Amino acid sequence: MWIRPGAFNGFYETGWRFVDITGEILNHSLEMARKVEARAVMVYADVFPGMAAIEDYLERHRDQPVLLVTRDRASFTKIRERGFEVILVPGLQLSRVGQIKIAILLGLSKGFLQRGDRLLCLTGVAETQTLDTIIFLEVGEEYELFGGGRLEEIGPSINPEVFERVLDIAVALGSEGREGHPVGTIFVIGDVENVLQHSAPLVLNPFKGHPEEERNILDHNLTETIKEFSTIDGAFLIRGDGLIEAAGVYLKPSVPGAKLPWGLGTRHASAAGITASTKAVAVAVSASTGNVTVFREGRIFTEVERLRTIGRETAPDSFPKAD
Numbered sequence: 105m106w107i108r109p110g111a112f113n114g115f116y117e118t119g120w121r122f123v124d125i126t127g128e129i130l131n132h133s134l135e136m137a138r139k140v141e142a143r144a145v146m147v148y149a150d151v152f153p154g155m156a157a158i159e160d161y162l163e164r165h166r167d168q169p170v171l172l173v174t175r176d177r178a179s180f181t182k183i184r185e186r187g188f189e190v191i192l193v194p195g196l197q198l199s200r201v202g203q204i205k206i207a208i209l210l211g212l213s214k215g216f217l218q219r220g221d222r223l224l225c226l227t228g229v230a231e232t233q234t235l236d237t238i239i240f241l242e243v244g245e246e247y248e249l250f251g252g253g254r255l256e257e258i259g260p261s262i263n264p265e266v267f268e269r270v271l272d273i274a275v276a277l278g279s280e281g282r283e284g285h286p287v288g289t290i291f292v293i294g295d296v297e298n299v300l301q302h303s304a305p306l307v308l309n310p311f312k313g314h315p316e317e318e319r320n321i322l323d324h325n326l327t328e329t330i331k332e333f334s335t336i337d338g339a340f341l342i343r344g345d346g347l348i349e350a351a352g353v354y355l356k357p358s359v360p361g362a363k364l365p366w367g368l369g370t371r372h373a374s375a376a377g378i379t380a381s382t383k384a385v386a387v388a389v390s391a392s393t394g395n396v397t398v399f400r401e402g403r404i405f406t407e408v409e410r411l412r413t414i415g416r417e418t419a420p421d422s423f424p425k426a427d
Contacts, residue, residue, distance in 0.1 A: 126151055126228070126235040133226055133238065134165040140240060143221040144169040146207060149190065151233050155182055162188065171216060171223075173207045189216060192268075194275045200227045200237050202409045206271065208243065209398070209406060213264040219244035262294045262385060266346040269321050271396070271408075273330055274387045278394035278410050282331055288391030290339035290375050296349050298382040299341055306338040307352035320346045334389075339374070357381040361402035368397075375399045 130147070137145045149172040152158045162170055172188055174180050175195040183190040191210050198206065204225045211217040221243045228236040270291045277287045292299055310333055311319045321330065321342055330340070330348075338352040361376025368390075375386035380402025388397045394410035 129226055129235045129238060130161060133224055134168040134170075136238075137168055137224045140224065141222060142224045142240070143217075144171045144189075145224045145226065146171045146173060146204070146211075147226040147235070148172075148203065148228075149174040149179060149183060150176060151228070151235055155179075155186075158183065158188075159186070171211065173203075191216065194272045196275055196279045198275070199409050200229070201239075203227045204239060204241075205406055206275070206408050209271070209408075210264075210268055212243070213262075213267045215264070217243055261344040261383075263345055265322060266342065266344065267293060267385070269346070270342065270387050271398075273321075273327065274389050274396045275408060275410075277331060277334055278389045278396045278408075281394075282335055285335075286391040286394070287331075287334050287389060288371055289334040289389050290355070290371060291342060291387040292339050292353075292355070292375075292378055293342045293385045293387070294344040295383040296341055296343050299355075299378060299384050300349075302356050302358055302378060302381050303339075303341070303353045304356060305350065305352060306354045307336060309350045309352065310336075311348050311350060316347055319348045321348055322346045339378075339386075359402070361399065362404075364404070372397060372399075376402050376404070379403075 130151075133145050133147070136142075145168065147170060149158055152161065158172070169189070172183055172190040173193055174183065174190060175193055177192060177195075180190055180192040191207050191214065193203070193206050193210060204227055207225075208217060208223070217223075223241055223243065225239045225241065226235050226237070227239070228234045270293055274289075274291060277289065281287050319326070326348075333340070333351045336352040338354055340351050341349040341353055343349060355374040355378045357374065357377030358381045359377065361373065361380045364372055364376060371390070372388050375388040375397070376399050378384060379386050379399045385405075386399040388399065389395075390397070396408045396410075398405040398407070
């Protein structure tokens with residue numbers, strides 16, 4: 105049997121019939137998971153036509169844990185209300201590997217996953233709502249997805265919802281920029297007192313003097329304000345509970361971070377250095393690529409790549425090169 109490249113509503117044309125690739129992957133994935141002793145099957149719930157289909161899938165395979173992932177907040181609420189494990193990820197198009205990375209990253213921060221967990225991850229092209237890729241990995245051992253270091257927790261004093269919110273905003277900035285222009289910035293989360301000892305203001309702090317309840321990153325009313333201030337040079341300093349202490353901050357780490365891959369500039373070096381000098385976590389957005397890099401303990405923890413298409417122009421791809 106041969107499969108012709110390209111899909112039509114999740115069906116691929118073979119030499120003599122159409123094959124429902126998504127359905128076949130779903131049907132066989134749980135059997136595969138049992139054979140490789142996976143902790144769970146991680147699957148994007150957005151490929152199902154509705155809650156009835158999700159519940160049917162889970163009911164037919166009750167003996168194998170399933171970790172659902174969704175980009176839709178309404179679906180997330182419905183799935184969670186039914187008692188299923190679910191992770192909400194940014195509602196943006198990411199590469200196949202990017203989808204898996206961000207889901208695992210948020211799963212770690214929420215305590216759903218831990219080092220040593222074996223996962224069978226099902227993913228596909230975000231905009232087609234079909235599955236076409238299976239990746240098996242062991243959390244903590246897959247160095248193509250995650251760098252070394254402890255994976256048990258993102259940060260000892262960082263609220264997982266704060267980390268999730270920062271990642272959401274960072275991925276949005278990397279994918280969309282700001283008003284048609286590329287944006288590069290750094291979010292430093294946690295250990296703010298020590299970070300302040302290794303930093304200096306580049307501009308007057310736009311958050312100074314505002315009540316604490318009006319400057320918490322968990323407040324979705326602040327989203328546009330944060331995106332606007334991301335165009336200011338310097339970093340955001342955010343407490344572990346989400347309070348934004350400052351923006352437009354120049355980072356002055358006392359020790360350098362680990363050597364970075366070729367192509368990463370001073371912004372990423374500063375992010376690496378500040379996490380080597382303190383117990384903070386840093387999330388850097390590259391203006392030149394739109395990729396989002398997470399740093400911890402002076403090293404790259406992971407990088408979430410922005411989806412790039414070949415042969416089709418999108419607004420972010422027209423960004424000029426900058427870092």
